[in-house]
Amino acid sequence: MKQAPFIAVEGPIGAGKTTLASMLSTELHLPIIKEIVEENPFLDKFYQNIDEWSFQLEMFFLCNRYKQLEDTGLQYIEKAQPVISDYHIYKNLIFAERTLKGVKLEKYRQIYHLLTDDMPKPDIIIYIKADLDTLLGRIRKRARSFEQEMDPAYLEQLIIDYDKGIQFLAEQSPSPRILTVNGNEIDFVENQAQFKQIVSDVKELI
Ligand SMILES: Nc1ncnc2c1ncn2[C@@H]1O[C@H](COP(=O)(O)OP(=O)(O)OP(=O)(O)O)[C@@H](O)[C@H]1O
Numbered sequence: 001m002k003q004a005p006f007i008a009v010e011g012p013i014g015a016g017k018t019t020l021a022s023m024l025s026t027e028l029h030l031p032i033i034k035e036i037v038e039e040n041p042f043l044d045k046f047y048q049n050i051d052e053w054s055f056q057l058e059m060f061f062l063c064n065r066y067k068q069l070e071d072t073g074l075q076y077i078e079k080a081q082p083v084i085s086d087y088h089i090y091k092n093l094i095f096a097e098r099t100l101k102g103v104k105l106e107k108y109r110q111i112y113h114l115l116t117d118d119m120p121k122p123d124i125i126i127y128i129k130a131d132l133d134t135l136l137g138r139i140r141k142r143a144r145s146f147e148q149e150m151d152p153a154y155l156e157q158l159i160i161d162y163d164k165g166i167q168f169l170a171e172q173s174p175s176p177r178i179l180t181v182n183g184n185e186i187d188f189v190e191n192q193a194q195f196k197q198i199v200s201d202v203k204e205l206i
Pocket residue numbers: 011012013014015016017018019020086138139141142183186187188189190
């Protein structure tokens with residue numbers, strides 16, 4: 001290893017971020033940072049009425065991820081120890097740009113930049129791309145109750161937003177190394193050879 005990597009796994013809802021990050025954490029003996037889902041008091045309400053609950057939800061995610069990133073910096077990055085996370089902090093902005101409008105979006109942007117601009121950023125991103133049918137299938141299979149009524153148009157838009165967001169990150173300086181995984185065709189859950197190929201691709205980036 002040249003330098004202790006900070007790896008983030010990203011992709012739209014249900015792409016397999018937590019699954020792949022957990023598998024890589026075990027395989028590569030990396031500590032894992034996972035986003036908080038079950039204790040989120042706004043997700044249920046948000047999916048029932050996005051306009052009404054988006055600001056509370058986005059702020060909740062931002063505050064939680066800020067705290068996790070702060071801890072990650074202290075526990076791993078500053079000690080030059082490798083770590084893998086099932087999200088990139090930039091996902092906050094990807095979602096907020098879609099769910100917020102007007103003054104709230106403007107205020108959110110300012111708070112986002114204030115909190116995160118000077119925080120450590122992942123130097124490796126594993127981007128799982130998948131199309132709408134694949135994601136809807138996985139969301140159905142996972143069966144979280146609050147996600148079952150999700151508007152497919154919202155998810156379809158997020159797929160596009162994610163492509164633009166990852167492209168934006170790729171253009172940053174210093175630019176992260178990005179490994180794109182085809183989540184439609186690569187079944188890293190059931191197919192051991194396909195998972196091993198991802199492991200080998202990740203090792204080349206480290
Ligand atoms: N490549 C894959 N092949 C088959 N099943 C998969 C694959 N990736 C994920 N799954 C399944 O899809 C479901 C969603 O995966 P997971 O929870 O890891 O997604 P996520 O991207 O972390 O979701 P979220 O955006 O909600 O945090 C799980 O049931 C998982 O087992």
